[in-house]
Amino acid sequence: MNDTGARAWPTTADGTTDWERVFEDPSDGLIVLACRSETPDQLKTMTLIILRQLLKRKNDDDGDNKMAAYIDRTIPDGAPADDMDGLRAGVARLFRRIKDDRIKLAAAYVENKKAGEPPDTTETGPERRTTPSAQGLPSDP
Numbered sequence: 001m002n003d004t005g006a007r008a009w010p011t012t013a014d015g016t017t018d019w020e021r022v023f024e025d026p027s028d029g030l031i032v033l034a035c036r037s038e039t040p041d042q043l044k045t046m047t048l049i050i051l052r053q054l055l056k057r058k059n060d061d062d063g064d065n066k067m068a069a070y071i072d073r074t075i076p077d078g079a080p081a082d083d084m085d086g087l088r089a090g091v092a093r094l095f096r097r098i099k100d101d102r103i104k105l106a107a108a109y110v111e112n113k114k115a116g117e118p119p120d121t122t123e124t125g126p127e128r129r130t131t132p133s134a135q136g137l138p139s140d141p
Contacts, residue, residue: 023099051067
């Protein structure tokens with residue numbers, strides 16, 4: 001699971017991405033990877049790298065700006081190193097909001113599939129949102 005590309009991610013029995021494991025795996029989940037950072041700058045950089053890969057979508061011109069603005073509020077430039085626990089907690093909260101959104105989308109996808117409805121892969125499929133705010137990126141940290 002070291003690669004953040006969807007092909008490397010584990011799947012559940014129903015064939016959707018195992019978002020719980022992707023985010024929470026104790027050895028290489030996204031939260032663990034980001035929170036291994038030792039300085040606020042490293043944490044900010046790692047969080048942005050993960051989010052850019054995680055939220056990468058076509059037609060997402062506005063996404064990088066929204067992501068960067070959110071991360072700037074969560075991990076401000078010049079954040080003190082003695083606040084790493086609080087900064088890590090903020091990053092973990094962000095990733096857990098995205099994880100929860102992805103889990104809900106995957107469940108809806110499976111329900112639609114069971115009901116015989118064609119999957120909506122344009123915007124609401126389990127892996128197909130187009131903006132970071134739609135991905136669970138909250139407006140405030």
